[in-house]
Amino acid sequence: METFDCIVCGCGGVGSSVLYHLARQKVKVLGLDPFPPGHRFGSTHGHTRVIRLAYMEHPDYVPLLKRAYDLWHEFEEESGASLYEETGVLQVGPADGSVIPGILKSAEEHDLEVEQIDAEGLVERFPGFVLEPKMKAIFERRAGFLHAKRAWQLQTQLAQQEKAQLSIGEHFKTWTQEGKNIVVETSQRKVATSRLLLSLGPWIPRWAPSHFPRLTITRQTSFWYCGHGPYYHMEAEAPVFLYETPEGVFYGLPHQEPWGVKVARHSLGTPIQHPQEAENSVDPEEESQVRSFLKRYLPKMDHTLRRHEVCRYTNTPDGHFVIDQHPEAAGVFFLAGLSGHGFKFAPVLGEQISLWMLEGRPKLSLDFLSLRRFSQV
Template sequence: MLTCDVAVVGTGGVGSAAVAYLARAGANVIGLDRYSPPHNHGSSHGQTRVIRMAYFEHPDYVPLLRHAYREWHDLEQTTGRKLYFPTGVLQIGPEAGEVIAGTLRSAQQHQLAIQRYAFDDITREFPGVVPPEACVGILERDAGYLLVAECISAYLDQARQHGAILKNDTPIKSWTRNEDTFELQTADEVIHAKQLVICGGAWATQLLADLNVPMTILRKHLYWYANDAAAYTQASSFPVFLIETLGGIYYGFPQIDRQGVKLARHDGGEPIASAQQQSQQEDAADRASVETFTRNHLPLLSQDLVHHEACMYTVTPDQHFLVGTHPEHDGLHFVAGLSGHGFKFASALGQILCDLAMTGQTSVPIDFLSPRRFF
């Protein structure tokens, strides 16, 4: 039987940060994962993740993002690894649409630096981009992308260096509360923990079923297209982009290597009943919609698909996260339902989970993410 102060179930995007913060804080921590992170079975793979501060989803995320930016910077400093690439993020859409109106709202409320572009200026400033009819643009310069697997590896290495025990290929079959201790059942042992942290990604629908918040798992697709247009390369300062069209919201990254330009559709997605049903199978309709988008709005990009990956969003009813302490188990802390936009926050969320497990509270404002909003 293994015992520890804190057990972290799931050491992917968020859990890798949580074990690192806990180990750094001196906790006797065990991190468990059903695979061997970083891996491509969950929600944290596919090379890159967008990070931006003027958050169209809601201004309440901005304080959390300030924290996340600081912590990513700290991780780069302490590990000597380059993880964040501030290419800028260009957002384009109708003035009153979800993306532009939401971005302006966050920027105004939190005095964030952004640059606005009228429809006619977009193609002149960003050759190779054809905006949808009557749309405007916003560029946020201190924004860009994170290297997703490298971030996870950096946190896991840090966790090991500070004494965390990391058990890979060890799925937790069940957890129970027995007086002041959590008992975690693996295939061949029971682990006793004083505090339990659950960051199970798409498996949260099972691990946190008793939260009674419905979460939908969506299969999502990432595509890399061959590119020989200098306009779309990081070397020529092409930014990360997110474009709201009448047909959906699409986003992509400048070309950073031989795999070409990575693109995806943010809205839509195919619901699947459980994370076990995830597969890497392509979706012809999704791919066709991405290729229609590129023909219309990135016309210099080739249609030669170089690589495809499938990934999962775990979506709450309002598409906002679930973060906090379990209403019925005061030693159980969780992050779940990141709804397809959570990786950029992983550094801050890891620290919040550490605060909750070590002290029962956090100074970071997370009340708006409490599952109590659904009760």
């Protein structure tokens, strides 16, 4: 039975980053995944993902994001690829909602630069967007989007260049503790390690401890429409945008050839039982919701649908990640429930989890993402 220093089961957007960072430490590491990088059964499917710093979800994410920005830049230099596009992000919502107060709280706590824009200023700077009377608008310059699929594939390629072994099509079946070793059984063999990461997305609950939270899988669809005129084009400095509305939270990216403006509903989509069961056809109700949003808040858009993509969110009850060690097996680590906002953290989570696996603790705090918050409920 072959033995590895570390094994990563599940090499999606973040699992592949852990694989890459472990390989850079020159340890003998194996990555397992039933699907190739860029597959459509997880949360990272698609070409782009938003990145922003004044994080509305919780101020504790900001130190991780600061490091993530630095690591994305380093990864661009190492790979020679352009991965981050800085467009700024325009975020709009009611003053007493969750988006605007969340941004302001993170900005204040971490001394981040954000700009509040009134209706007159919005018309002058971003004439394609509407600010309704009871809404507030905040613009953050240090934000934009990542070329997610490109980055995911590069992480696996560079990990292999650093001598990581990656086995695509090999299914994880189970793990057992045998003395000091953790024995991993796959669809093809048994292998041993002293440190195992389970980053299995929606498949993880079967191998999780008893107090692991219930994860909900949802079908999420992104749509692309033609950005009519200059209002929504990157060349005209159109930003990434996010709106909190009575109908839910919607976000989008400026026009990119050949598909146009990407728009999606970030609020949880249709629940599904298994990530491979979701239909990839257009759901008329989902598209109707997006069209209604565009007509109201981006009225200069051409509503001709050019493209759509379906991905799956794996959601925790509180919308925050789960990153922890198994309470009964110190060499087993969990990464799960990224809840539709995890990819921007890929390099920093890869770095910190690999440090935790090799050195016994991460350098940045991940305590707020631990399993303990669920055992205390």
